Amino acid sequence: MEVTVPATEFVPENIFACGQTFRFREEGGVWRGVAMGNLVEAAPAGEEVRLTMRGRPVSRETWSHYFDLDCSYADLFPAADPVLAKAVLSAPGLRVLNQEPFETLISFIISANNNIPRIMRIVEAICEAAGDPFEVDGAVLHAFPEPEQLAGLSEAKLRKLGAGYRAPYLLESAHLAAQEDFASYADLSTKETVQRLQKYPGVGPKVAGCIALFALAKRDAFPADIWIRRIMRDLYGFEGPSDALNVFAGQQFGEYAGIAQQYLFHYARRNLEPGS
């Protein structure tokens, strides 16, 4: 499968290195990662970016949804916010993906009180330990595990892979997810979605917001990590619990507040001071 996209609408670094997915790396100007049992490559091709997917057959429509290609990222927000406008200008070609729910659930349980390079290592180790192997050009890659496959690992094994104290959360959540139909979340409001996701151990309001936004297409979900809280405090003068922050974000950024959140996250990490 091959898809080409205008380079102005798809900047791999601002998509894959933005903390929404943890399986993509850059090498020699080409971004590679695994999604939906495929090796995904994003390579520059003149005025376009060529996306090449190899592995388990997946329809073009599914890929289009994965990369959110049917959504134009121009004019998503109310026009009168200079901070957001600056953040948007600083991250051209950013897109919010629609990832697999179970992978997103597990990845963001791991993300709690953790940093992105380490999250990537742990996710990769879990895929190698429990995911279905597949071969592309003689290289062996691994899909993200199904819930039953992850549930088959021991707590000791998960700790050895770097999961630390989150190991039991991962196992219990994998067992729960094996009984779950994530398609049923399509009919729920963002608020109901975020509440229901918190039945998973290791999932609080922030992680639930990430799953809602990055996997369940709830574009008004507004997950607030330390960087988002920092930028909301310093540049918007807002501090408060996640419920109040969601209300504020909806008023300030509109129905695509989650996409605004992704621009702001990108901007904060490049322009704000760490710590405090």
Added chain:
DNA sequence: TTCCAGGGTTGCT
């Protein structure tokens, strides 16, 4: 050595 990272859970008030 201490602090920090896309936080959550537990226990106390």
Added chain:
DNA sequence: AGCAACCATGGA
């Protein structure tokens, strides 16, 4: 309901 201590790990 709000709040603080605690939680594995590794890089800075």
